[in-house]
Every structure is written in C-alpha cells, then in structure tokens.
Amino acid sequence: MRTLTALALGALMLGAVACGGPYPQSTLDPAADFGSHIDELFRWIFWFAVGVFVVVESLLLFVVVRYRARPGAPEPERVHGNTLLEIGWTLVPAVILILIAAPTMQTIFRTDGTPPEGALEVDVIGHQWWWEYNYPELGITTANELHVPQGRPVSLRLTSRDVIHSFWAPRLGGKRDVIAGRTNRISFTADSAGVFLGQCAEFCGESHAKMGLRVFVDDSVTFTQWVAGQRAAPPSADTLPDLARRGWEAFRLIRDPASNSCIACHTVQGVSGGVLGPNLTHMGSRSTVAAGALPNTAEGLARWLRDPPAEKPGSKMPRIGLTEDEIAALVAYLQLLR
Amino acid sequence: MAEHVAPAAGARSGIWSWITTTDHKRIGILYGVTAFVFFLIGGLEALLIRLQLASSQNDLVSAETFNQLFTMHGTTMVFLAVMPLSAAFFNYIVPLQIGARDVAFPRLNAFSYWVFLFGGLFLNASFIAGPILGADSLSVAPDAGWFGYANLTSRAYSPGFNVDFWVLGLQVLGIASLAAGFNFIVTIVNLRAPGMRLMRLPVFTWMTLVTQFLVVTAFPVITIGLVFLMFDRFFGTNFYQVSAGGDLLLWQHLFWLFGHPEVYILILPPMGIVSEVLPTFSRKPLFGYAVVVYSGLLIGVMGWGVWSHHMFSVGLGPIPDSVFAGTTMLIAIPTGVKIFNWLATMWGGQLRFTTAMLFALGFIAMFVIGGLSGVMHASPPADLQQTDTYFVVAHIHYVLFGGAIQGIFAGIYYWWPKMTGRLMNERLGKTHFWLGFVGMNLAFFPMHFIGLLGMPRRIYTYGPELGLDSLNLVSTIGALLIGVSILVFAANAWWSLRHGETAGNDPWGAPSLEWTISSPPPAYNFSVIPEVVSRLPRWSRTQMRAIPDVPPEPVHVPGGSFWPVIAALGIGVLATGALLHTLWVVLAGAAVLVVAIYAWAFEPFEV
Incomplete structure (x- = not known):
C-alpha cells in the first residue's frame, strides 16, 4: 500500500515534469561557466543526499515492517543505548559533510564574482x-x-x-x-x-x-x-514620417501634471533627459516592453501606453489618459527608435 | 509542598472562569484552540496562494492581495500557529511531566496567553481595518514578507498601515513569548518533584527548556530590529535609510540572528514530542537518552552560529560564506544523531501503529527530506541558484509541515486523551494522517523541481513560457488534500469530545509521570507530589502506580485573577494607539498596563 502510493506519487511527478517544458529558466541546464561550476557542485551533493535518503528511509521502512507488534510476542528488551553505534552515526555524517564541504569551499572562491582579465x-x-x-x-x-x-x-x-x-x-x-x-x-x-x-x-x-x-x-x-x-543617434525629427512625427510631438508635450509628461522620466538622446524610467533611445530594438510584461509589438506597446498599472500593478508609470490617436502616434514613433 | 493549606479554587465553569483562569491546563487548552483557529486562517491563506498559482497568468487575486497573503501566511504560521501550538503542550504537559501543580508564575502564564491572543487579533484585524483607517481598500494587511526586509518596509516604499500592523503586532507577540519563556525556564528548573533530576526529565520537557532559552535570547534581537524600524517609520530616524548612511544589511543580520534560532524554536518541541511518542509505542526506552538530550542542546547552541546562511546571495564575501557554510553543515550532525537514535529506539521493539505513532513516523520520514535539501543550500554556490526560489519553499515546508506540524499532530493524538479524558477515533485519525501525508508530498515535493526549473518565490503570477503549469497544478491539488485532511481532524476532535471512548489514566501504557494521574487531571494535578526514582517512572522495576484523585489533605493551587487579561488589554490598546499615531490612546493603554501590574503585584493570590 505504502509502496504503491509512493510509486504512484513518483510517477505523477515525473509525468508532470515530462509534460512541462522546455524550461528556459532551468538551473540544471547551464550555458555559462558560473552556472556550470554550481551545477557540478550541486550534482555532487545531490547524489550524497540521494544515498542518505535511501539508507535512512529504507531503515525506517525495515523497522516498521520487521518490528510491528505481534500478538503474544515477549516484551522487548529495554536497551538504553550503545556508545559504539552512536559514535559511528556521528562520524559517518561528519565524513560525508567533509566530502561536501571541500568542493563547496573551492566553488565559493571560483564563483565569488571577481572579474576575470579583459572582462x-x-x-x-x-x-x-x-x-x-x-x-x-x-x-x-x-x-x-x-x-x-x-x-x-x-x-x-x-x-x-x-x-x-x-x-x-x-x-x-x-x-x-x-x-x-x-x-x-x-x-x-x-x-x-x-x-x-x-x-x-x-x-x-x-x-x-x-x-x-x-x-x-x-x-x-x-x-x-x-x-x-x-x-547610433536616433532619427532626427524632420526625417520622421507623419504619424511618427506626431508621436514625437506627443512625447515632448508638457502635460498637466508635468509628471505625466513622457520626458519627465524618459531619455531619448537629443530629445529629453529623464532618468526615472528606462532610456528609450533605442527602445525599438528591444523585444519586450516594461521588463518583459508585454511583447514589443504595436499592440503590446499600445496596451502599455493605455494603462500601465493594469499591465503591471503599482507601475511607477501612471495611467496618463492618452487618446487613441496619441497612442497610435507614440507607438509609431517609439518603434522607429531602433 | 502538600502541607500548604488552601482549598482548590472555586468556580470551574462559565466564561468568567476561563478569562480569569491561571490553571496551566486551561491556559494550555486556550493556547491550543486559539492557535488552531489561527492555523486554519493561515491554511486558508495558503490555499488562496496555491489556487492563484495553479496555472500561469491566473488572476484569482491581485498582486497586492497575493503579497498580503504570503506575508500573513508566513507570519501567522510561525508566530500564531506553530509556536503557540507548542506552547499549548508546554502549558498542559510540562507541569504534569515534572510532577508540579502549576507553572512557577501562573498569572504571568495567563498574561502570556492574553497578550498572544491580542497580538494575533491585532495582526489579523488588518484584513478588515482599511475603511476605519481611511484606506481605499478593505484590507491593509502586512505585505512586505514575513521577513520584512528593509528598505521595502520604509515609509518611502510602504507608505500604508500594512507594515505598521506588522511591526507593532510582532512586538506585542514578542512580549508574550518572552514572558512565557522566563516562566517555563523557572518552572522546569525549580518546580521539579523530588527525585526528578535534570537527567530524568522527559525529553519533551528537556526540549521545552532548550526552546525557552532560545526564546528569551532570540526575541530581544528581533525586538531591537523592530524598534529601529518603528522609529524609522514613526519618528523619521535613519537606521535603514541608505541615503543617510544606513546599511540595509543591519536588518538582515538582526532578523536572521533571531530567525535561525527561531527555526529551532519551531522544531525542537516537536522533536521532543516524537521522542516521547516513539518509545511509548515501541515499548522500548528512548535509545541513547543522554545523546538525544545533548544533541538537542547542541542544536540550540549551534543555532546561534549559522544565521548568515540565509544571506549567501547578499555578497558578504567568500570568507564569511565559507565559515557559515561550515557551521551550517556541522549542525546537520546532531540532527542526524537524533534521527538514528529514533530508528534505534524502534529497532527490536513492538511497534503499535496508533495515529500518534504514524505522525511520529511521518515526522522522521519527511524531516529527513527537509534536512537533506537543507544540506544542499548550506553550500553557498548551490544556494545562489536555490535561495528565493520554490526549492527553499519545498525545504521549509518539509521541515515545518512534514516536521513541526506532523510532530504537533503526533502530540495532539498522544496527549488528547490526557487533556480531554477521551480517545480520538483511530479510523478518522488514520484517514487524517494518510490524506495529509499524500497531500503534503503532492504539494511540496514538486516545489523542488519548480524551484530548480527557475520559479522564484513570492511572485503572484508567472508566464506559461516557464513550462511550470503542470507541476504547479499538482502542487495545488496536494494543498487542497492537506486542507481536507485538516477537516477530517476537526471532525475527529468534535466526535471524540462527544462520543470518544473514556481514556482512563493511561491508555497507551506510557512511561512518564503525566500518565499516573486521571484524565483530565484534577485542578491540583497530583494529590500527592510524587517521589521520582527513575527516568521512566511507570516502566521501572518499582513501577509507579496511579495517584488517586482524592487529595489526602487540602492542596495548594493558585486561584483566578483578572489582572493578567487587563494588563494584556493595556498592551493591545497601546499598540492600537501607536498604529493610529494618537498619543492619548497610547497613554491610556500604558496607564491600564501600569495599574493592572500594580494591582496584580499586590493582589492576595492564595484563594
């Protein structure tokens, strides 16, 4: 019963891992030396942990099966301890921990972030x-x-x-x-x-x-x-197509309150110098908007401009109340900042 | 002791008798019931969290609500559930195990309970206090995490009442813990029956003693951190103000210097419970009693030297990281020793699988998993990938749910007959155990993978591109199963109080002193203070017989007092005044407190 449950649980979880994925944020699939050093160490520790797990849980299962109360069995012997045994199960874990600690210390110094030559x-x-x-x-x-x-x-x-x-x-x-x-x-x-x-x-x-x-x-x-x-410098205003040019104007507009103006927080080189929000000089070259909240497409940008806190709760960029025309113009302008 | 002449206190029924009670057994029951209610609230919070995370981009709750839920879930389970559930056993069982008639300071004991209750109510009131405080939402519950890292908790980044509730609520709860801590140290050191030498103490009482030393030394540390934070928020000081030269790591050091001993405050009492339950149901004495006690002491002491392992990613440098990795790995040794001693206790025994025993076995099986994942992130480089991910969430739940909560349930099933005089239903008990066991492994085991595959903790939503939908769904189903198992337990308790079989003095054939008296014990516990000649009084050759209820002469037991609840109320008012920034309310609360303490000090107490 116990074994069956355990098997069923294990199968369910492996199944869940198998039907998920790929895992773009997996720690188990390193693509740089920093990640690899950690991964190597983790795998070393992991197998010790598996070993200890198997030994302890098997002992537990063995005890539970072997020493279940049987009717008519004699009272168990009242053992109070055994010094040799106890020294043994103090020393064995200590040795295992030394085997884990040594590569740990090495890896700490290899991964402490000291910049290599020419970084x-x-x-x-x-x-x-x-x-x-x-x-x-x-x-x-x-x-x-x-x-x-x-x-x-x-x-x-x-x-x-x-x-x-x-x-x-x-x-x-x-x-x-x-x-x-x-x-x-x-x-x-x-x-x-x-x-x-x-x-x-x-x-x-x-x-x-x-x-x-x-x-x-x-x-x-x-x-x-x-x-x-x-x-590269961003395109100058007079080279912009009509819609984007209106976007450039909307970007530069001083709004009421002034903190609602784009230029209050954002820099576009040669246009504005705000530092509270991301630099937008080349924002058209990025693949996402608002730290990955939305794709950097016309639709994604428009959604963001319409109501930032709806896309990203608590967003420091407020809902400005832009008109749909302004949004379309701003999208056209921002997409040209490549 | 029995020569003191004073009749047992009068009224033992009605609400008033509970409010004024100073009987450690009643206070134990109050602690247990209150903590169980908070446990249910914390569990509901957990279920909402799991439902929100059942699929990617779910919008069951908002980001703001989610942040409140995980903050309150952590705070509630640590301070309002696991700690006071253990306190219920300290109160009810420790005096019985050492052969005492009450704790050393019965009124202080009542005070601790009431302060705990008011502190818990204060914290949870934040869920509905918004409109009263003029906030634009119903709930203004704490939302900066149970660890409340500075400077997210500063006025600049948390302007609302949320963090105020947290910083004040935790200070109030600290008072309750400290008062109880001193009380139990004095009780265990001074009120032991003749012959109850330290090395004859039941292991549960031993672990209680170690825990209380941790409480009285660790809580002042977090209190200092909280006072700094309170001054920053209320009076504009600069303890955690970077622009004024403050260092944000000050909070982290203070918090974890408390926080790691706190982990042992949570786990040592359940370890003590397991050390009582296993011998009883194996019909063998604990293997290596002295080693189990010393390893508990060692864990308590070493628990003070490992706090920075919560901070491996903050960049303390390779030398401190190495040192704390070393101390953290060392602490695995006494922990491992305990596990092997428990296994050896059962070796060669006659194991009876009562519900209490199942939970004790479950404790060992699950705690091992939590311990092993703990060794993994004791290694700082590995921790750089694991910290702040679901891998750590898996770890703490194997330790605190698989460990502490299962240990506490072992204690409940074990001592319930002593406390109520009735047995619980074993069928329902086993259903509770197995549902919970399957549920917790479904809920928490996948979290290891969820973390290693890249999901951070404390995020209210995640994208489908992470590929973690199915694992999260499994975890949520497991959490719901745990919920069902808790309902089965509640039904069992309800059933037992009405229809449970009468337990008698000792339904289990257990070795320690509490089983020599009737169930539930009379107000005075022991009509004759027993003379203890062995570590296992009921299993030794001179087997200790049942102690009759009828006192041979009038017995001294403390009567009731309402000053403790008044004093606690004063503290509650004081905290509320501080929350409202209203000086006269603060002063009124302080006045109530001072008057109550004065009256308490001069109250004739031998009724």
Whole structure:
C-alpha cells in the first residue's frame, strides 16, 4: 500500500515534469561557466543526499515492517543505548559533510564574482520594477535586455536605486542581491549564443513578479552590430514620417501634471533627459516592453501606453489618459527608435 | 509542598472562569484552540496562494492581495500557529511531566496567553481595518514578507498601515513569548518533584527548556530590529535609510540572528514530542537518552552560529560564506544523531501503529527530506541558484509541515486523551494522517523541481513560457488534500469530545509521570507530589502506580485573577494607539498596563 502510493506519487511527478517544458529558466541546464561550476557542485551533493535518503528511509521502512507488534510476542528488551553505534552515526555524517564541504569551499572562491582579465564591465541598476544597464566601456545605456558577447568574460556590477532586488539569469549562473548602498558582482563567460530568461528573485514590492530580464548572448558579429546600433543617434525629427512625427510631438508635450509628461522620466538622446524610467533611445530594438510584461509589438506597446498599472500593478508609470490617436502616434514613433 | 493549606479554587465553569483562569491546563487548552483557529486562517491563506498559482497568468487575486497573503501566511504560521501550538503542550504537559501543580508564575502564564491572543487579533484585524483607517481598500494587511526586509518596509516604499500592523503586532507577540519563556525556564528548573533530576526529565520537557532559552535570547534581537524600524517609520530616524548612511544589511543580520534560532524554536518541541511518542509505542526506552538530550542542546547552541546562511546571495564575501557554510553543515550532525537514535529506539521493539505513532513516523520520514535539501543550500554556490526560489519553499515546508506540524499532530493524538479524558477515533485519525501525508508530498515535493526549473518565490503570477503549469497544478491539488485532511481532524476532535471512548489514566501504557494521574487531571494535578526514582517512572522495576484523585489533605493551587487579561488589554490598546499615531490612546493603554501590574503585584493570590 505504502509502496504503491509512493510509486504512484513518483510517477505523477515525473509525468508532470515530462509534460512541462522546455524550461528556459532551468538551473540544471547551464550555458555559462558560473552556472556550470554550481551545477557540478550541486550534482555532487545531490547524489550524497540521494544515498542518505535511501539508507535512512529504507531503515525506517525495515523497522516498521520487521518490528510491528505481534500478538503474544515477549516484551522487548529495554536497551538504553550503545556508545559504539552512536559514535559511528556521528562520524559517518561528519565524513560525508567533509566530502561536501571541500568542493563547496573551492566553488565559493571560483564563483565569488571577481572579474576575470579583459572582462566587459556592465553596471546593472535595479529599479522598481525594471533593470538599467550601463556599459561604461561602450558608452551604451539600455534597459531590461542585456546583450553580452559570447565567449568573452562579462562582469556585472550590481546596485539598486530603491529597494533590494536580485539579479538572476538561471542558465547563466546564480543570483546576487542588488542592494542600494552596496555593489555586488557577478562574472561569467557565456559559452553558447541565445536568449536567456531571468527575473528579479528578491521580493521587491507589488510587481516583483513582473520584473523580468533577458540576456542576449550574441556571437561576435551580432554583438558588434548591436553595439553600433545602440551608439547610433536616433532619427532626427524632420526625417520622421507623419504619424511618427506626431508621436514625437506627443512625447515632448508638457502635460498637466508635468509628471505625466513622457520626458519627465524618459531619455531619448537629443530629445529629453529623464532618468526615472528606462532610456528609450533605442527602445525599438528591444523585444519586450516594461521588463518583459508585454511583447514589443504595436499592440503590446499600445496596451502599455493605455494603462500601465493594469499591465503591471503599482507601475511607477501612471495611467496618463492618452487618446487613441496619441497612442497610435507614440507607438509609431517609439518603434522607429531602433 | 502538600502541607500548604488552601482549598482548590472555586468556580470551574462559565466564561468568567476561563478569562480569569491561571490553571496551566486551561491556559494550555486556550493556547491550543486559539492557535488552531489561527492555523486554519493561515491554511486558508495558503490555499488562496496555491489556487492563484495553479496555472500561469491566473488572476484569482491581485498582486497586492497575493503579497498580503504570503506575508500573513508566513507570519501567522510561525508566530500564531506553530509556536503557540507548542506552547499549548508546554502549558498542559510540562507541569504534569515534572510532577508540579502549576507553572512557577501562573498569572504571568495567563498574561502570556492574553497578550498572544491580542497580538494575533491585532495582526489579523488588518484584513478588515482599511475603511476605519481611511484606506481605499478593505484590507491593509502586512505585505512586505514575513521577513520584512528593509528598505521595502520604509515609509518611502510602504507608505500604508500594512507594515505598521506588522511591526507593532510582532512586538506585542514578542512580549508574550518572552514572558512565557522566563516562566517555563523557572518552572522546569525549580518546580521539579523530588527525585526528578535534570537527567530524568522527559525529553519533551528537556526540549521545552532548550526552546525557552532560545526564546528569551532570540526575541530581544528581533525586538531591537523592530524598534529601529518603528522609529524609522514613526519618528523619521535613519537606521535603514541608505541615503543617510544606513546599511540595509543591519536588518538582515538582526532578523536572521533571531530567525535561525527561531527555526529551532519551531522544531525542537516537536522533536521532543516524537521522542516521547516513539518509545511509548515501541515499548522500548528512548535509545541513547543522554545523546538525544545533548544533541538537542547542541542544536540550540549551534543555532546561534549559522544565521548568515540565509544571506549567501547578499555578497558578504567568500570568507564569511565559507565559515557559515561550515557551521551550517556541522549542525546537520546532531540532527542526524537524533534521527538514528529514533530508528534505534524502534529497532527490536513492538511497534503499535496508533495515529500518534504514524505522525511520529511521518515526522522522521519527511524531516529527513527537509534536512537533506537543507544540506544542499548550506553550500553557498548551490544556494545562489536555490535561495528565493520554490526549492527553499519545498525545504521549509518539509521541515515545518512534514516536521513541526506532523510532530504537533503526533502530540495532539498522544496527549488528547490526557487533556480531554477521551480517545480520538483511530479510523478518522488514520484517514487524517494518510490524506495529509499524500497531500503534503503532492504539494511540496514538486516545489523542488519548480524551484530548480527557475520559479522564484513570492511572485503572484508567472508566464506559461516557464513550462511550470503542470507541476504547479499538482502542487495545488496536494494543498487542497492537506486542507481536507485538516477537516477530517476537526471532525475527529468534535466526535471524540462527544462520543470518544473514556481514556482512563493511561491508555497507551506510557512511561512518564503525566500518565499516573486521571484524565483530565484534577485542578491540583497530583494529590500527592510524587517521589521520582527513575527516568521512566511507570516502566521501572518499582513501577509507579496511579495517584488517586482524592487529595489526602487540602492542596495548594493558585486561584483566578483578572489582572493578567487587563494588563494584556493595556498592551493591545497601546499598540492600537501607536498604529493610529494618537498619543492619548497610547497613554491610556500604558496607564491600564501600569495599574493592572500594580494591582496584580499586590493582589492576595492564595484563594
């Protein structure tokens, strides 16, 4: 009965794992050295845990089956202890723990975030509820979607403008907290190109669940193109098509209250200098809006502009009350900022 | 002791007799019933959380409500359910196990209960206090997590009443825990019957003693953290204000310096219960009594040296991370020793699978899983992937539900006949156990995968692209099964009080002192204070016989007093005044408190 239940439960869970997936945030499928070091260590510890689990639970099952009360059996012998046995089951776990502790200490020092020689430095700043990325070496500022070159070490310097966040892209490596007044570091070298999902892992308020991030690991050609694109100036107003031009005007409009104006919070190079929200100079080049809350399509952008707090509870970007015409114009303009 | 001449207190029925009671047994029942109600509330919160997460992008509750639910679920289960459920046993069982007629300070004991009750009501009132406080929503329940990390709890990021309820409520509850802590230390040290040497104490009483030392040393630490937070919020100080030079890690250190001993405050009493239940139903003494006691002590002491393992991702540096990894792994050793001693206790025994025994076995089976996942995130690099994910949620629920709650249920089924005089229904009991056992493994085991596959904790929604819908659905079904199992338990309790078989003094053939007297025990517990000559008084060669109810002479037992409840009320008013920022209410509360304590001090108490 007990065994059957256990088997049924196990089958159900394996089934649930099997019919889910793929798992874009899996910690078990590392794509960078940071993640691999952790994964190796975890697998080492895991098998010890499985061993201990099997031994202890089998002993328990054995005792339960073997020593069940039988009618007419004599009173059990009143044993009070056995020093040798007890020393034994103190020492065996101690040895196992040493076998776990030694590679643990090694891995702690390998994963402490010290930037390797020639690492690309990126400053990561956490905000409620989005990520700001500055590349001092390249003079680039962007948001939510981090681009890094494949095969070159990357070192992230993490800090926060408000509450505590935690930067986590599971397939690349472990998380580090993002804390105002402190600077933490994550260093990794990604070994395969692709898009890696992640999100904030430290509860940071109402929309903690919607503080997503994406890491694009680009091969060298793609990365060079991306850098060039990010460093290019945005299109000037007089080259804009009609609808986008009206969007540019709507973007620059001083609204009432002034904090409802786009330019109060957002920077578009050469147009505005707001710093409270994401830099939009090249927002058309990103794949999502509002830290992964919506796809960066005309429809997604329009939904966001219509009512940000409905898409992302507590959003610092208020519902401005834009007209549908203004929304269409703004969408056209923002999509041109590539 | 029996020479003191004072009749047993008069009225033993009616509401008033419960409000003024100082009888440790009645206070134990009050603790148990109250904590069970809070346990149901915390369980409902959990079910709502699980329903919301049953599928991706579900919108059963809003983000704001979800954040309140998980904050209150954690706070409730730790402070209003598991701790006071253990306290119910401290109150009811410890004096009986040491051969005493009450605790050392009966009125302080009543005070502890009432402060706990008012603290719990205060916290939960936040669910409906919105309109009274002029907020635009019904609920203004705490929403910054049970761990309340600064600076999310600051006025700037949590401007509402939510965090005020939390910071004040926890301080009130701390008073209750501290008062009870001192009370039980003095009781266990001073009120033991003649011959009840420390190394003859039942293991449950031993673990109670260790727990109370942890309570009186750990609660001041969180109180300091909370006072700093209260000053930041109410008076504009800068303890957790980064721009003024504050360090956000101060809160984390203070909180976990309390928080880790708190884990042992939650788990040591159930470990003590298991150490009582296993020998009784194996008909063998506990294997290695001294080692089990010492490992409990060691766990208590070492529990003070591991707090930073909750902070491996904050970037303390490789040296501190290594040190705390080492201390954390060390603590697995005494824990493992206990498990092997329990197995050896059963080895060669005659095991009777009563419901209490099933829960004790369930405790061992599940606690092992929680312990092993604990060793996994004792390794800081592994923890960088696991912390703040559902992997840790799985871990704490194997430890606190599979461990603490199952241990507490073992205690309930074991001592229920002593407390009520009636047996519970074994069929319903076993249904409760098996439903709960299957339910918890369905609910919590998939969470290991959910976490390793990338789902953080404390998110009100997740995208379908994570591929975690089916695992989350399984987990939710498990949670609902747990809910059903708790209903079966409630039905069992209801049934037993009406139709349960009469238990007699000792339905189990148990070894310790509480089984020598009638069930439920008379107000004075022991008509004659027993002379203890063995660790297992009822199993030793000079087997201790039942102690008759009829006192051979008048027995001293404390009477009732209403000053404890008045004093506790004063504290409740004080907290409410602080919440409302209204000085005169604060002063009124303080005045009630002072008057009540004064009257209490000069009240003639030997009725």
